[in-house]
Amino acid sequence: MLVHVVKRGDSLYTISRRYQVQPEDLIMINQLDAPSELVVGQTLVVPIEAYTVQPGDSFYSIGQMLNIPFETLASYNDLDYNEPLMIGQGLIIPQPEKTTISTNAYVEPFGDTVSDQLIDSVTYRSPLLTYLGLFSYEVNDDGSLTAPPIEPLPNIATQNNTALMMVVTNLRDGAFDQELGRRILTNESVQNQLFDNIIETANNIGYEDIHFDFEFLPTDLREAYNQFLRRAKDRLAPEGLMISTALAPKTSAEQTGAWYEAHDYAAHGDIVDFVVLMTYEWGYSGGPAMAVSPIGPVTDVVDYALTEIPADKIMLGQNTYGYDWTLPFEEGGEPAEAISPNQAIQLAREYNQSIEFDEEAQAPYFYYWDKDGNQHEVWFEDARSIQAKFDLIKELGLRGISYWKLGIAFPQNWALLDHEFNIRKLN
Numbered sequence: 001m002l003v004h005v006v007k008r009g010d011s012l013y014t015i016s017r018r019y020q021v022q023p024e025d026l027i028m029i030n031q032l033d034a035p036s037e038l039v040v041g042q043t044l045v046v047p048i049e050a051y052t053v054q055p056g057d058s059f060y061s062i063g064q065m066l067n068i069p070f071e072t073l074a075s076y077n078d079l080d081y082n083e084p085l086m087i088g089q090g091l092i093i094p095q096p097e098k099t100t101i102s103t104n105a106y107v108e109p110f111g112d113t114v115s116d117q118l119i120d121s122v123t124y125r126s127p128l129l130t131y132l133g134l135f136s137y138e139v140n141d142d143g144s145l146t147a148p149p150i151e152p153l154p155n156i157a158t159q160n161n162t163a164l165m166m167v168v169t170n171l172r173d174g175a176f177d178q179e180l181g182r183r184i185l186t187n188e189s190v191q192n193q194l195f196d197n198i199i200e201t202a203n204n205i206g207y208e209d210i211h212f213d214f215e216f217l218p219t220d221l222r223e224a225y226n227q228f229l230r231r232a233k234d235r236l237a238p239e240g241l242m243i244s245t246a247l248a249p250k251t252s253a254e255q256t257g258a259w260y261e262a263h264d265y266a267a268h269g270d271i272v273d274f275v276v277l278m279t280y281e282w283g284y285s286g287g288p289a290m291a292v293s294p295i296g297p298v299t300d301v302v303d304y305a306l307t308e309i310p311a312d313k314i315m316l317g318q319n320t321y322g323y324d325w326t327l328p329f330e331e332g333g334e335p336a337e338a339i340s341p342n343q344a345i346q347l348a349r350e351y352n353q354s355i356e357f358d359e360e361a362q363a364p365y366f367y368y369w370d371k372d373g374n375q376h377e378v379w380f381e382d383a384r385s386i387q388a389k390f391d392l393i394k395e396l397g398l399r400g401i402s403y404w405k406l407g408i409a410f411p412q413n414w415a416l417l418d419h420e421f422n423i424r425k426l427n
Contacts (some may be wrong), residue, residue, distance in 0.1 A: 041355025101400035126160035143193030269309030322380025
């Protein structure tokens with residue numbers, strides 16, 4: 001699998017001819033909505049097993065395209081990388097040794113029914129998922145649960161041997177509620193009722209993992225949350241249920257702030273079966289324009305997590321979306337609009353803009369001026385940015401990756417995921 005960055009003068013025809021693949025395959029894998037109008041800087045995932053040397057190529061440049069060491073490429077073809085390549089020379093591409101990982105994707109139905117778009121997304125992506133996280137079961141004051149619409153998602157997951165994850169939250173009226181969190185974590189009768197309801201629901205629906213996503217908790221509840229998880233483990237494990245948690249992206253145990261302080265990495269790592277690090281939202285709708293999950297800050301969080309939690313319990317959180325900010329940024333002003341990677345490409349094409357790539361953040365971006373004369377800055381994900389996260393997972397031996405969320409068009413991610421990894425199934 002090769003990642004091609006579109007250059008000026010490229011067309012689907014010239015790219016398919018260069019790599020000797022069918023144009024239809026490029027269209028399908030990348031879900032190109034306008035294959036005759038490629039955008040400069042856009043990435044294409046190219047499924048190839050051999051490569052024909054082009055003018056200006058070197059072992060190094062080809063290795064960069066293929067995301068493999070140039071020494072490996074030369075050795076695999078029994079060639080000396082110090083010797084120049086010949087134009088038209090054929091090279092066999094070594095295929096990656098696949099690592100086995102766990103994957104999760106949250107799905108968030110709204111309203112009273114599951115939309116056709118989400119049904120299609122779960123149908124297409126479940127074969128590449130260990131878990132499907134149904135978001136979310138909202139805890140009420142008495143420990144009862146308000147369930148999301150889920151049909152027919154459990155059946156689709158079961159047909160694809162994908163384990164169901166029951167996501168339990170302290171959401172109320174669309175926001176994480178601090179005082180609801182306090183009630184859940186400090187009231188034993190509420191907890192008993194909650195655990196009873198979780199067990200009943202898990203048995204009825206077929207959930208295998210109970211995933212606690214309690215956010216923006218009062219900062220004094222750190223130990224109360226730990227004790228809650230210990231009680232949850234005692235109640236749920238005998239029922240054959242795993243438990244997991246979502247953790248705010250911390251870089252130290254002493255990190256302050258409402259999102260961070262009640263999340264104790266060391267305790268969660270000891271108590272639960274696995275954690276999801278929410279390693280995204282550096283660039284967010286209410287903040288200044290920047291990459292949503294820049295590789296440097298993401299790596300800093302993982303490095304800290306590894307000092308507290310075993311690698312085989314850590315799932316890297318990954319956004320599937322980007323944002324479109326209207327400039328200049330003003331605190332409390334108009335929030336950025338969330339967009340999919342495919343929508344970002346459409347915007348760049350509509351406004352005739354080339355896509356740039358920030359090497360430090362390992363993320364693509366571009367600017368444009370809208371029809372009302374407002375300047376915009378767009379950051380999103382592409383094959384290069386997701387490959388950087390895959391490389392991190394392999395390098396550090398993490399349990400896997402967890403996506404927020406399904407229903408957002410990012411086809412290149414799924415093609416590369418399938419190419420790079422074997423996906424663990426529980427049964």
